[in-house]
Amino acid sequence: MDAPSFSGLLIVVAVAFAVPFALGLAPRVKLPSVVLELVLGIAIGPAVLGWVHVDQTISVVALLGLVFLLFLAGLEIEFEHLRGRVLRVTGLAWLGSFAIAVAVGFALKAGGLVQTPLLVAVILSATSLGVIIPVLKDAGEIATPFGQLVVAAGTIADFGAIILLSILFTGEGGTTATLLLIAALLGMAAALWLVISGAERSRLVMEDLQRLQDTTAQIRVRGAIVVLVAFAALAQQLGLEVILGAFAAGAVLTLVDRDRYMTHPLFRAKLEAIGFGLFIPVFFVTSGVRFDLDALLGSMDALVKVPVFLLALLVIRGLPALAYRGDIGTRRTVVAGLFQATSLPFIVAATAIGLELDLVGSAEAAALVAAGLLSLLVFPLAGLTILRGEDPSALDGDRDVAVGPDGQRAPAVEQLQQLVAHDLPAPALEGADVRLR
Numbered sequence: 277m278d279a280p281s282f283s284g285l286l287i288v289v290a291v292a293f294a295v296p297f298a299l300g301l302a303p304r305v306k307l308p309s310v311v312l313e314l315v316l317g318i319a320i321g322p323a324v325l326g327w328v329h330v331d332q333t334i335s336v337v338a339l340l341g342l343v344f345l346l347f348l349a350g351l352e353i354e355f356e357h358l359r360g361r362v363l364r365v366t367g368l369a370w371l372g373s374f375a376i377a378v379a380v381g382f383a384l385k386a387g388g389l390v391q392t393p394l395l396v397a398v399i400l401s402a403t404s405l406g407v408i409i410p411v412l413k414d415a416g417e418i419a420t421p422f423g424q425l426v427v428a429a430g431t432i433a434d435f436g437a438i439i440l441l442s443i444l445f446t447g448e449g450g451t452t453a454t455l456l457l458i459a460a461l462l463g464m465a466a467a468l469w470l471v472i473s474g475a476e477r478s479r480l481v482m483e484d485l486q487r488l489q490d491t492t493a494q495i496r497v498r499g500a501i502v503v504l505v506a507f508a509a510l511a512q513q514l515g516l517e518v519i520l521g522a523f524a525a526g527a528v529l530t531l532v533d534r535d536r537y538m539t540h541p542l543f544r545a546k547l548e549a550i551g552f553g554l555f556i557p558v559f560f561v562t563s564g565v566r567f568d569l570d571a572l573l574g575s576m577d578a579l580v581k582v583p584v585f586l587l588a589l590l591v592i593r594g595l596p597a598l599a600y601r602g603d604i605g606t607r608r609t610v611v612a613g614l615f616q617a618t619s620l621p622f623i624v625a626a627t628a629i630g631l632e633l634d635l636v637g638s639a640e641a642a643a644l645v646a647a648g649l650l651s652l653l654v655f656p657l658a659g660l661t662i663l664r665g666e667d668p669s670a671l672d673g674d675r676d677v678a679v680g681p682d683g684q685r686a687p688a689v690e691q692l693q694q695l696v697a698h699d700l701p702a703p704a705l706e707g708a709d710v711r712l713r
Contacts, residue, residue, distance in 0.1 A: 280333045285558075287328050288565070291316045292557035308407060308652045310560050310620060315649075317564015328565050334558070341559025343522040344551035345621055347504050349405055349434055350526020351544060365603065366429040369596035370401070370436055373616075377401040377592045384588070389581055392635040395445060395626070399644060400585070400592050402437035402622040404652070405430035408615050411656050415663060422604045426615050429600075433593070435523070437622055442520045445633060464510065465528045468503070472532045489543075497546050500529060519625055563624045563645070571638040572646060578639035585647035590655075593617040607662060614659040620648035 295312045299305060320327045328334070377400050381393030390396045408430055417423040488495035504525045511521025572578050594613035601609045627644050630636035636644075 281331055282333060284328045284331055285333050285337065287320055288317075288334060288558055288561045289554070291320060291561050292554075295557070308656070309557075310407065311649055311652050313557055313560040314564040314567070314620075314645075317561040318567045318569055319564075320561075321565035321567065323567065323569035330562060330565055334562055334565075337555060338559045338562035339518075341551075341555035341557070341562075342625055343504065343508050343518060344555045345559060346438070346519045346522040346625075347526040348548060348551050348556075350523040350528075351530050351547070361603075362425060362428050365599050366425065366432050369429060369599040370432045372599070373433070373592055373596040374398075374401045374436065374440075376595060377588075380588050380592055384584070389584060390640060391637055392630070395441075395630055395635050396644075398437055398440045398444065399623055399626045399630075400588055400619075401433060401440075402619050402626075403430040403433040403593060403616050404619045404621055405434050407618055407620065407652060407656070411615070411660065415660060417663070422608050422612070425600055425604060426612050429597075429612070429616055433616065434622065435527075437626075438520055438523050441626055441629070445629065445635065462524070465507070465524050469528050469531055472528075494546070496543050497550070500543075500547055503529060560621075560624075563628075566628075567645060568638045568642045572642035575639065578643055581640065581643035582646045582650070585644055586650050586654075589619060589647060589651055590614075590617045593619070611659040611662050614655040614662075618651050618655045620645075620652050623648040 292313065295309050295316065299307060299309055299312070319325055322329060330338070374397065377397035378394065380400070381390065381395075381397035384390040384396060385393040405427070408426060412423045412426060485495055504522060507521035507525035507528075508518040509521070511524070512518050572582075590613075593616040597609050597613035597616055600612055604612065623644050627636060627641040631638065631641050
């Protein structure tokens, strides 16, 4: 076995450092860092400069980045908001979205643009929750009914896409066997939740956690890593994709880590520091290195697919947002549709799986990733532009009236919390714990 090499990884991590640093020097450039990471990854890869080739060292770190990305996505789930009218509206909207996706997928198949229409339908039905949440936070909208609706819709879309990908394409032994394996994974997740919840009620356990959580032991972080790796390994042993296990691990920790007394205030910040500080940016830069630019530019047919896939994303994820019009008004419905149509991390992961299983061609995969890149460049910026153009005295009634998880108007105290949260600047809001209960 070849010895691990760090020369290629050095260039990758240097790019991962340079991207946010350069964007920080130009704050007026509203460009998601993941876009620049992918573009520079293409530039340093075999397709352009040829400085980096994906070796074993880079491959392992990039795989951990994908796992961490889905793990942190699972941590973002707001289970307390996934109920009542919010759950009904966003759930039905996603079912409509997937139905449209299937129709679009088979239409693209009839036109000779895709190889596996059902896989393309799953790929195009997801939303980049990890990208949209920072956008909502920076805009001061994360705690508003509009923000909660968008987060709930993105959560369902991500969860649904991962489940469908596992059921339809990555399980061994057919759909029925895969469903049984997923049920077993979820059952083990429920068992772990019961064990951890019971352990955290123990005074001895709590005292031990509090004593070790900020020492070199970093015991809470180590525990989270154990859960993450355990679920990823379990999913792999069951013949499922590791991203499902990683997502389930994040969801379990979200369920367990809900009591403010038991929750260390920096626990999630520490996990994000590990993920976004190293592994996740390496995953995106490496995805750029692996990007088959020659396949995309090699024929006009491949280039034509990019705007077609981008339009498909907008139709599949944007049209179902019309279901929110009665709750957030017309203008913000348009913004919600644009935010929902933003997708890249899942596209990158799913196309990699499709290539491995020979379900998509290299040109098709490159066109899908390119469309996802454009969606990150165009849709969030367009949505923010519409939000900033709102008349402060007439905001479709969605900022001055708080809506609870059951879809009813919230009490006056919660409405006050809503207004206070909206007026906070982005850095203060990000660290605040102002939520509608």
